[in-house]
Amino acid sequence: MFGPRKSIHALHGHGAGHTLAKTLSWPHLIALGVGAIVGTGIYTLTGVGAERAGPAVIIAFAIAGAVCACAALAYAELATMIPAAGSAYTFSYAAMGETIAWVVGWSLVLEYSLACSTVAVGWSGYLVGWIESAGIHLPPAILSGPHAGGIINLPAVLVALGVMGMLIAGTRQSATLNILLVIIKLVALTVFVAIALPHFQTANMEPFAPYGFASTEILGEKRGIMAAAAIVFFAFYGFDAVATSAEEAKEPGRDLTIGIIGSMLVCTLIYMLVAISAVGAMSYLELGNSPEPLALVLRSLNQPFAAHMVALAAVIALPSVILVMMYGQSRIFFVMARDGLLPRRLAKISERSGAPTLITALTGTSVALVAGFFRLDEIAELANAGTLIAFVAVGACLIIMRRREPDAKRLFRCPAAYVVGTLAILGCLYLFFSLPDKTIIRFLMWNAAGLVLYFIYGRRHSILSKPAAV
Numbered sequence: 001m002f003g004p005r006k007s008i009h010a011l012h013g014h015g016a017g018h019t020l021a022k023t024l025s026w027p028h029l030i031a032l033g034v035g036a037i038v039g040t041g042i043y044t045l046t047g048v049g050a051e052r053a054g055p056a057v058i059i060a061f062a063i064a065g066a067v068c069a070c071a072a073l074a075y076a077e078l079a080t081m082i083p084a085a086g087s088a089y090t091f092s093y094a095a096m097g098e099t100i101a102w103v104v105g106w107s108l109v110l111e112y113s114l115a116c117s118t119v120a121v122g123w124s125g126y127l128v129g130w131i132e133s134a135g136i137h138l139p140p141a142i143l144s145g146p147h148a149g150g151i152i153n154l155p156a157v158l159v160a161l162g163v164m165g166m167l168i169a170g171t172r173q174s175a176t177l178n179i180l181l182v183i184i185k186l187v188a189l190t191v192f193v194a195i196a197l198p199h200f201q202t203a204n205m206e207p208f209a210p211y212g213f214a215s216t217e218i219l220g221e222k223r224g225i226m227a228a229a230a231i232v233f234f235a236f237y238g239f240d241a242v243a244t245s246a247e248e249a250k251e252p253g254r255d256l257t258i259g260i261i262g263s264m265l266v267c268t269l270i271y272m273l274v275a276i277s278a279v280g281a282m283s284y285l286e287l288g289n290s291p292e293p294l295a296l297v298l299r300s301l302n303q304p305f306a307a308h309m310v311a312l313a314a315v316i317a318l319p320s321v322i323l324v325m326m327y328g329q330s331r332i333f334f335v336m337a338r339d340g341l342l343p344r345r346l347a348k349i350s351e352r353s354g355a356p357t358l359i360t361a362l363t364g365t366s367v368a369l370v371a372g373f374f375r376l377d378e379i380a381e382l383a384n385a386g387t388l389i390a391f392v393a394v395g396a397c398l399i400i401m402r403r404r405e406p407d408a409k410r411l412f413r414c415p416a417a418y419v420v421g422t423l424a425i426l427g428c429l430y431l432f433f434s435l436p437d438k439t440i441i442r443f444l445m446w447n448a449a450g451l452v453l454y455f456i457y458g459r460r461h462s463i464l465s466k467p468a469a470v
Contacts, residue, residue: 027179029255033263034182042189042235042274047293049275050284052221053228056209057284058275060228061235065268067427068236071391072264073414074398074424079260080411081401086335087328088390088397093339095397095404102458104393105336106450110443111386112329113367115234116160118383119321120371124155126315145373156371163322164364167330168350168357181320188313189270192294193277195303200280215434222436230434234384235271236264322367330356330363340465341458385443388432395424 049057078091086093089105128143144150211218215227222230278287278297286300287293298307334356337346350357398414398421414420432440459465 029259029263033259034186034266037236037263037267038182038185038189038270042271042294046232046275046278047287047296049228049232050279050287050293052211052223052231053225054207054210054284055205055279056225057228057232057279058272059209060225060232061268061271061275063225063229063427064233064236064431065264065271067229067391067424067431068233069264069268070420070424070427071394072260073420074394074417076260076412077410077414077417078394078397078401081405081408086332088394089332090335091397091401092393095400096393098341098459098462098464099454100393102336102341102450102454103447104390105332105341106447106454107386107389107443108332109329109386110446111383111390112325112332113363113370114383114386116322116325116329116367117156117371117374119318119325120156120160120367121153123159123315123318123322124153124371126311126318127155129311147374152372154372157368159319159322160326160364160368160371163319163326164360164368166323167327167360167364181317181323184313185317185320186270188310188317189274191306192298192310193273195301195306196277196281196297197273199301200277204280204283222434226430226434230384230431232271233388233431236267326360326363326367329367330360333363334359336458340461340463341454344461344463382439382443382446385432385435385439386446388428389443391428392425392432395421395428398424 046057049060053060075087079087082090082094086105087108089101089108092104093101124143128138131138140149141151142154145153209225211223211225211227213225215222215224215230217223274294278293282297282300287296295307295311298304298310333342334347336342337344337359346359346362347356348358398417401408402417
C-alpha cells in the first residue's frame with residue numbers, strides 16, 4: 001500500500017563512492033545536537049512564547065521538551081539499530097514503505113531549509129546592527145530582499161555560502177569548529193541566567209496562565225500554553241541532526257545514544273533556567289514585544305555590557321545553527337538521491353573529504369538564495385510542521401519495528417517502547433494541530449507538490465524498482 005520497504009540489511013550496503021566516512025565521536029555529536037537546538041529559538045522564542053502563554057511559557061517549554069524527549073528515545077533506539085544516514089526518512093523506509101519515507105524526507109527538507117534560511121536572515125540582522133552601532137552605514141539595497149525595498153540580503157547570502165564551504169571541507173572539521181561555537185553560546189546563556197535569576201520577582205508570575213492551557217484563537221492569533229508549546233518546539237528539534245549523522249559515527253551504539261539523549265538533557269535544562277530567569281525578571285507583556293528578549297531583560301537590569309556581550313555571542317555563534325541545519329538537509333538529500341528518489345549522481349562522495357560535495361553545494365546555494373531574496377517571517381512555522389510529522393513517523397517506526405523485528409540487534413533499547421512511541425505520536429499531533437490553520441494548509445500544499453514529484457520521477461527511478469539492487 002505504501003510502496004516497497006527496505007530491509008535492514010539493504011540500508012547498510014551502498015558500494016564504493018556512496019558511503020560516508022566515519023569521522024565523528026560522541027563529543028562531536030553532542031555539539032551537533034546542542035549546536036542546532038541552542039540557537040535562534042532560545043534567543044528569540046522566549047519572548048514569542050511569553051506573548052502567547054504569559055509566565056506559563058515555562059510550562060510550554062517543559063511540554064515541548066517532554067514531547068521531544070519521547071521522540072529522542074525513539075530516535076536513539078532506531079539510530080543504533082539502523083546506523084545509516086537519513087534519520088526519520090531512513091527509519092520510515094524500513095518500517096512503513098517508500099511512499100511514507102518520501103513524505104517524511106520531503107517534510108524534513110522543509111524543516112531544515114526554512115530553519116537554515118531563517119537563521120541566516122536573523123544573523124544578518126544582528127550583524128548589521130553591530131556594524132551600524134560602530135557608525136558604519138551600508139547601502140540598504142544589499143541588506144534586504146525585494147520584499148523590503150532592497151535587492152538582496154547580502155550578509156545572509158554570505159553566511160550561508162560560508163557555512164556551505166566549511167561543510168564541503170569535511171564533516172569532522174565542521175563539527176570541531178561547531179564545538180567552539182557551542183561553548184560560546186552556552187557561556188552567554190550562563191551569564192544571562194547568573195545575572196537575571198537573582199532578580200526574580202513573584203509579581204511577574206501573575207497571572208501565571210492568562211490565556212489558559214489549550215490553543216485558542218484570541219484577537220486573531222492562537223494563544224494559550226499549547227499554542228506557545230507549538231512555537232517554542234522550534235527551539236528543541238535539532239537533535240534530529242544527530243540521528244542524521246548515524247552513518248558517520250565511529251561507534252554508533254555508544255556515540256548516538258550519548259549524542260541524542262545528552263544534547264536533549266543539556267538543552268532542556270538550559271531552556272527551563274533561561275525561561276524562569278526571563279519571565280521572573282520582567283513582565284511577560286514587555287518581554288513578548290521584543291525581538292531580542294534576553295538582551296532586553298539585561299538592559300532593564302542596568303547591565304548594558306552584559307546585554308552587549310550576549311548579543312555578540314549570538315552574532316558569533318548563530319552560524320553553528322546554520323551549519324547543523326545545512327548539514328542535516330544535505331544528508332537527507334544525499335540519502336534520497338542514493339536511493340534513486342532523486343538523481344543518483346547527486347549522492348557522489350568526495351574522495352578527499354568523505355562528504356557529499358555536490359549535494360552540499362546545491363543545498364548551500366538554495367539556502368543562500370532563499371535567505372537573500374525571500375521574506376520568511378510568515379512561513380517559518382512550516383519548519384515546525386515538517387518536524388512534527390517526522391517525529392510522528394519516528395514514534396510509529398519504533399512501535400512497528402518492535403513488532404516486525406523483535407530479535408534485531410539494538411544497541412540501545414527504549415524503555416516502555418510502546419508507551420513512549422504512543423506519547424510521541426499523540427504529543428506531536430496535538431502540537432501540529434495547535435499551529436495556525438494557514439501553516440497547516442501550506443504544509444499540506446508542500447507535500448502535495450512533493451508527492452507529484454515522487455510519482456513523476458522518484459517511484460520510477462527508485463533502486464527498489466531494480467531487484468538486483470536489493
